[in-house]
Amino acid sequence: MRRAGLSRERILDAALELVDRDGVAALSMRRLGKELGVEAMTLYYYLPNKDAVLDGLVDRALAGVTVRPEGPWREWARAFAVSFRAALLAHPGLLPLLATRPVSTPGGLLTVEIAAGALVEEGFSPTEALHVITTLATFVIGQVLAEAGRTPGHDQPDPEPPVDPARHPVLAEALAAGLGTPGDHEDRFVYALDALVTGLAPR
Amino acid sequence: MRRAGLSRERILDAALELVDRDGVAALSMRRLGKELGVEAMTLYYYLPNKDAVLDGLVDRALAGVTVRPEGPWREWARAFAVSFRAALLAHPGLLPLLATRPVSTPGGLLTVEIAAGALVEEGFSPTEALHVITTLATFVIGQVLAEAGRTPGHDQPDPEPPVDPARHPVLAEALAAGLGTPGDHEDRFVYALDALVTGLAPR
DNA sequence: CTCGCTCTCTTACGGTGTAAGAACGTATCT
DNA sequence: AGATACGTTCTTACACCGTAAGAGAGCGAG
Numbered sequence: 001m002r003r004a005g006l007s008r009e010r011i012l013d014a015a016l017e018l019v020d021r022d023g024v025a026a027l028s029m030r031r032l033g034k035e036l037g038v039e040a041m042t043l044y045y046y047l048p049n050k051d052a053v054l055d056g057l058v059d060r061a062l063a064g065v066t067v068r069p070e071g072p073w074r075e076w077a078r079a080f081a082v083s084f085r086a087a088l089l090a091h092p093g094l095l096p097l098l099a100t101r102p103v104s105t106p107g108g109l110l111t112v113e114i115a116a117g118a119l120v121e122e123g124f125s126p127t128e129a130l131h132v133i134t135t136l137a138t139f140v141i142g143q144v145l146a147e148a149g150r151t152p153g154h155d156q157p158d159p160e161p162p163v164d165p166a167r168h169p170v171l172a173e174a175l176a177a178g179l180g181t182p183g184d185h186e187d188r189f190v191y192a193l194d195a196l197v198t199g200l201a202p203r
Numbered sequence: 204m205r206r207a208g209l210s211r212e213r214i215l216d217a218a219l220e221l222v223d224r225d226g227v228a229a230l231s232m233r234r235l236g237k238e239l240g241v242e243a244m245t246l247y248y249y250l251p252n253k254d255a256v257l258d259g260l261v262d263r264a265l266a267g268v269t270v271r272p273e274g275p276w277r278e279w280a281r282a283f284a285v286s287f288r289a290a291l292l293a294h295p296g297l298l299p300l301l302a303t304r305p306v307s308t309p310g311g312l313l314t315v316e317i318a319a320g321a322l323v324e325e326g327f328s329p330t331e332a333l334h335v336i337t338t339l340a341t342f343v344i345g346q347v348l349a350e351a352g353r354t355p356g357h358d359q360p361d362p363e364p365p366v367d368p369a370r371h372p373v374l375a376e377a378l379a380a381g382l383g384t385p386g387d388h389e390d391r392f393v394y395a396l397d398a399l400v401t402g403l404a405p406r
Numbered sequence: 407c408t409c410g411c412t413c414t415c416t417t418a419c420g421g422t423g424t425a426a427g428a429a430c431g432t433a434t435c436t
Numbered sequence: 437a438g439a440t441a442c443g444t445t446c447t448t449a450c451a452c453c454g455t456a457a458g459a460g461a462g463c464g465a466g
Contacts, residue, residue, distance in 0.1 A: 096303050099299075100298070109374065113370070113373055116373040125377075128394075130377045131391040134349050135394075135398070138345030139342055139345055139395075141345045141348065142341030142343075168312060168316040169320075170323055170329045170332060177329065177330050196398055198401070199400070200395075
């Protein structure tokens with residue numbers, strides 16, 4: 001019964017690696033234990049339950065997302081959205097989790113407070129400021145869901161849904177023009193982000 | 204061994220009711236069978252597997268969402284977003300599913316094609332048109348996720364995350380002003396939707 | 407009556423999260 | 437050195453999950 005040198009951090013490391021590799025559906029306590037050379041129940045010494053593992057992963061994925069409110073607000077707001085998107089795309093397997101868990105970590109709240117404070121100085125009311133932030137965050141989540149979408153296991157590369165050019169001419173033409181390619185996702189994101197940020201303003 | 208008078212439709216009815224009541228996490232084949240007075244395996248006569256049940260539910264939830272491209276495009280686009288949001292809010296328990304499954308039903312594709320065609324006549328390129336549609340759809344999904352959010356079981360009413368007014372003055376003020384109330388969600392939605400639609404334009 | 411078809415059930419397998427508590431390895435104290 | 441305590445890991449067990457395989461019940465048609 002060798003000591004395995006475990007810790008919450010090491011467990012989350014392995015869990016993140018597992019999720020990145022095989023998707024969130026493949027994350028089970030037994031499987032995670034095996035990855036660490038340990039029985040499933042051992043993990044419960046470090047984490048109260050599986051939800052705590054998932055929460056830890058979400059936390060970790062969002063850890064690097066911050067906001068630096070300097071200069072014109074539209075600019076740093078855009079920068080925030082871009083870095084948020086990058087963080088989400090770094091671990092697509094976590095998306096289903098990220099999308100359905102509200103922001104409630106201390107770090108997340110702090111980021112929100114900082115951004116909201118800066119927006120208030122730009123003339124937004126506190127309520128409006130939070131609307132802007134929530135809008136930006138959910139906008140990014142929605143975009144990335146469409147981009148990396150699919151379901152948990154990021155499996156099927158592309159079963160090519162039957163897009164019949166006769167039935168769907170516009171759709172077919174756009175697909176032929178490269179819709180759905182990586183560069184296209186980037187394009188759409190900045191296109192839509194510009195549109196959104198341009199439209200946002202204090203009232 | 205009485206005939207239970209089942210059908211794919213009746214099963215989906217029961218499944219939707221179950222999900223609306225107890226959340227998607229509570230939907231299991233055995234449980235669904237019990238709801239219909241039948242053993243779990245019986246359901247497999249009508250549906251090939253559980254995923255088919257989930258797909259059926261998503262289909263059903265989105266069945267009523269259509270687009271009527273008449274008049275100024277910004278107006279019918281807004282109307283589409285509003286009706287899409289209403290459809291999502293009608294079955295919040297399905298949100299985790301709706302968010303992670305791409306639109307691939309025949310009806311969904313047709314709606315997309317119609318809207319894209321109308322946008323092309325407004326001067327958008329086919330690619331741009333699909334960008335607009337995807338952006339609108341994901342925007343709505345993101346907004347509703349934030350609105351009805353939480354996790355599967357729509358359980359805990361509000362554990363009140365510790366918003367310390369000293370640490371988060373702006374956040375606290377906005378909360379005091381009614382942030383998070385139903386009316387507020389509506390406000391934010393139209394606020395953000397206006398901003399987005401205003402910013403969208405052919406290039 | 408019997409065949410055949412439609413529908414439902416039984417049984418079984420390998421998976422899941424996790425509660426309870428036993429057993430091991432090591433450090434410390436006498 | 438031996439005993440004790442503690443931190444860590446494992447074993448066992450339970451209730452649940454999705455579903456493969458096939459047996460059986462009920463019914464209408466020949």
